Amino acid sequence: MLSIVQQDHLTVKSELKYLNQVQQWFEDFCLQNLLKLGWSESQLYRLNLALAEGFTNAVRHAHHALPPETKIDIDLCLWADRLEIKIWDHGKPFNPDAIAEPEPGTLQVGGYGWFLLRRLVDRVAYERGTDGRNCLLIVKYGLAE
Template identity: 40%
Template sequence: MKKIIGSTVVSQLQIPQKARIQVTSNLTELPPVLSWFEHFNHYPINQETWMQCQLALAEGFTNAVRHAHRGQPPTLPIEIEVSLSDKALEIRIWDCGPAFDFETMLKNLPPLKEGDAEGGRGLPLLKKISSRLSYDRYQDDRNASPEGFRNCLLIVKNYGNHL
C-alpha cells in the first residue's frame, strides 16, 4: 500500500523540489517506488547521475526490507523522502529496524570489485555512488515503530558541477 505524503506536482524547472512516499515493507513495493521517483528525472540531473541515484534508492529500499525489517510484519512502514536542489539530490529512507553500528560496518567493508556476487553489495555500492552517506537513529514521534525509534539512511548525490 502506497501513501504519498506531502507530494506536490511541480514543473520540471522548479527547484527546489521535495516529496515523500510511504510504503509497506515488501519488495513488491520497489517498482511503484521507482515509478514515483521518476518525477525527479529531469534537468539539472544528467543521465549517469540519475541512474546512480535510482540504483542508490533501490539498494537502500531493498536493504531496509531485507535487513532492517527482517522478521517484522510486512505492514511496518518505510518512508522515503527525496529533495532536489540545483546542487544535489538527497534521498532519506526511514525504517523501523533495530540499531546497529553503521560507521563500523562501513569501515569494515571489503572493496567493491567488478563481477562480485549479488549479495552483500548494497553498502559498498551506496558508499561508492554517494557524495555523503549516513545512517542515524531518531526518536519516532509518529509512533510507526514498535521500539519507539526510526532509522534514517541519508544518501546525498552532489551534481552541482554538471550545471
C-alpha cells in the same frame, strides 16, 4: 542559505514487490525536476540504484522480523546544489561503519550494499531519529559528473 527547490514523499509497505513503485515514483520526480536542471542520465541511474539498494536493505535487513505492513517512508528533497533521499525504517539500529569493506578479489558475506552506496553517491549516513526510526540519508551534489 539555500532553500528546498522541490520535495516529495512516499510511504510503502515493507515488501520487495513495492520496489518497482518506488523506482517509478523516483523516475517521475527526476523527469519533472532533475533533468530540467541539467542532471545527467548517468547521475539519475546511480541515484536510482542507490535508492533501490537502500529500500531493499530496509525490507530485507531492518524489517526482516517485522510484519510486511510495517511502513517505509521515503523523502526526496531537491536543493539548489544537491538531492537528498531519506529512507526511514523501524528496525533495530546498527552501525554501518562497523561493516568491513570487501577486499578486492575476496568474497565475504554481507556488506556489499553499504560499500556500493558509498561508491554511488557523495554522502551516505545511517542514524537513529528521535522518533525511534532509522534514517538512511543518501546525498548527491550538483551537476558535476
